Amino acid sequence: MATRRGVLKGLGALGALGIFAAGYAPTLRKLGRGWWSGRKPRHPVYGDALPCEAAVNAAGEVTPSGEVAIAHAVCHGCTTLCGVRVVKDARTGVALRALGNPYHPLSADPPLPYATPVRESHRAFTPSGQASRGVMCARGNDAFEKMSDPLRVRAVLKRAGPRGSGRWRTIPFDEAIREISRGGRLFAEAGEDREVPGLASLRDVATPLDPGAPELGPRANQLGVMASFDDGRIELVRRFVRAFGTANMWEHRGTCALTMRAGAAALLSDWKGQPHLKPDFEHCEFALFFGTSPGQAGNPFKRQAQLLAGGRTSGPLRYAVVDPVQHGNDVLAAGDRARWVPIRPGTDAALALAIGRWILEHDAHDARYLAAPSLAAAAKVGEPSFSGATWLVVSEPSHERHGAFLRAAELGLGGDDAAVVVDAATGKPAASTACDAGALFFDGEVWLGGRPVRARTALSLYRESALGLTLAQASEVTGVPVATIEALASELTRHGKRVAVDAHGGTMHAGGFQAAWAALALNGLLGNLGWKGGVGTGGDAFPAFGEGPRYDLAAIPGGAKPRGVKITRESDYRETSEFRANGFPARAPWFPFGRALQGEVLASALDGYPYPLRALVSFDANPLYGAAGLDRLVRDRIADPERLPLFVAVDPFLNETSRWADYVFPDSVMYESWGVSGAWGAVQTRLSSTRYPAVVSPLPRTAAGDPVDGDAFLVELAMALGLPGFGDAAIPLADGTRAPLRRPGDFYLRAFANVAFAGAPVPDASEEDAALTGVRDVFVRHPGVLTPEEERKVAMVLSRGGRFQPAGAAYEGEWLARRWEKPVAFHDEALARTPRSQTGRPYAAVPTWEPAVGGSGEPLDAAFGREWPLRLVSYKSQTHSSMHPGTRIRSIRARNAIELCPEDARRCGVVHGGRARIETPAGVAEGVVRVRAGIAPGVVALEHGFGHWGFGAEGRVVDGEALPADARRGLGIAHNRLVPGDPTLARPGLLTDSVTGAAARQAIPARVVRA
């Protein structure tokens, strides 16, 4: 007789089976299609596995498959933008899977020679060709799902309820373009009795926005445009923005890694270009990384991982990673080649300067390099770059030139703008351009304007800053033992030029710019810029969108140059009418050293300061998820159309930002889109990746037959507005006529031609290469855009997925081939002579350690109070893309965890696997605890990319039909929602790096308690 207990056990087993069956339904469906289902699989051994791209027989002959076709494109799983080989159904054109492109330096090491026929390239995926096998990473394979994601936006949506309500109706593309350009009572159906300004009415490049404040620029500045990042299409966005005449455009740098870029900008004397400084991994013998996990974060992420693995196994590389979190780069296989140096969050500058101190005190700096005050002088001593270490700086606070470099003309040493040094040979002042070696350290008087003035060399100023803390004090601040500081410094000085110091997103904290500059400045002391095995700015890209060899795609006939202040206040407050009227402080901080402060866009627009936006267009941008603390700051205002009358998003998904839009246009993803992208600094050769719509798009079509996506939106909207540079006579040609820009292909195909013809043009594609990669289709779809000669060369570029310099072009002897010709800077004149908008005091103009301050200049620790024993940090996931919460990756890791070291877990009373709450001044989040020794004491860490509330984590109603949420996309904790605002500001504002305005997401005050 069955007992009750037995029945319950049986029900439990059935329930468990039901849960198992639900969880593994897709697998079961596939199994069900096996031989036992009665249907014969495609192959008796390989079942329904995808067909191979080609077969290679015993004689080595390659036979491409007839079932699948290949095309070369670019992955959008992250900002690395690796070249990929897309495998698609030969009949339908649907993408089946993707591999790494074996020609592409970001995906294969070494890449195949450019001339290798496509047929032969298949060997790279056979056992004998593994050396150049192209690879994809886990994120990239996951991002493949973007194309078929059931929650993707596939039609133009217009909100059918209050902003953010989740109620939408579909609307024809042409109608949406008309409404946005003309404006009107667009939301009367949703019960809103208001006139929405059309973009046509905003495009006024002549009338000042505010006659009393002409520095704000014209009325056209009332349109703002946010783009995600330079994914290869941003130049079309820029063209639209310039044609419209607004100064308000932003990429995402301010929310991503601006502190690092600004640190490199200061070091390399290039605030405008903000180059990407990277180690030459292949020949480096010792690398020191601050606030980044090479191979897991930073760019180019995948290539760095390959280079790092190669360097520490078969190469000479040893490295140390200074970070509050131990990452996947310090693996057992690395042995003693890799080590983790735990550090207290936000204190990197103190450690970097302590290392600098040790180097100077041990005379281990490269004095010969540092003494050369010009590029010509450096060349005489065999150096590929030079520094401004010996340049004299006026060092008298009461002097009007305080903080400025002395100029030769001021001292009667010549008529040019050259700096002044103390000639090491004569002990007398000399123009930097007329001296072979300057004194490294000088603190004395020079005769200026009829009186003696104190002057010091830039290196003297740096030394003073580095001596500000003893090693013991630096250890106290950072938590890094003195012996470790000494060991790191000593190791850095034992490898000649084959050393590198790198920094990245871990420096996105309130003192982040100084942290990055202080870290990167160690490269200056070591004199390794431009050396094989040292650091460099990468190989650059072939010119595509500028004044190219075939087409000038930068010119906009009849266009007006955008001008005026951005609403994100990325300029000098002293140049404003507000300053002239009120002086210091400004109503909110200004960031003259900021760039692309996307986090500030909505904050400023909704605050109406320095002026309101009337319309905002967002391209795949998601600052409400990506900018620390922004969601909390603007949540109560973003729904108010009075503050932002029109918000248009182009987005393949309703993400955390586009969910608030009035209109959402779909966008192409992955291998469906056009683009030309470059590489990041870790590729030392010249490289341009190209992509064109190579797979079938599920999106509706425009009248011209193109998918309704971001590119089509820009072109059609520009033509509806009558913007110059679009339409029939848009692109100037060499013969004085103009070509049309009526379709995206009109623009991108000509950019491809510029790439193909740059320098010595590429050879023509062979008939077979063109056929095997299907590239001719793109010319068939765009007849007459290129000449037949151009088509043959563009076919060559597209058949390889871009244009790539051979690896041998990276070096000239012991130097990197690409030289940096501006001075390496230990003192920044612009920082020294620009007052902060809130205090009137200048910025620290040498790499400096000081406890973090808020926008008001007040210390943050004191403002937050003492009740926060931990510091919260985030780190980049090795597998999980924050740009798309895909289902494949979620099956490996569904959520992130609250990570602590064992001692802190004990102190907080939480256990591994138990539940806990993180509390910060901004809020509370609950999750599962992971206790691991790879977290620095005093730190709580969260893996980034989880806890979405957009991207389908919430439901929506489209045309009256409810589309349910996929709650799995919301699992885990979103770090940025736990970041508080700046407590030192009079008005609510974001917590930022106090110099650049970069969103501060690291070193956040926190505590953890048992849930």
Ligand code: SF4
């Ligand atoms: S690193 Fe990975 S996710 Fe990023 S672009 Fe390359 S393959 Fe795609």
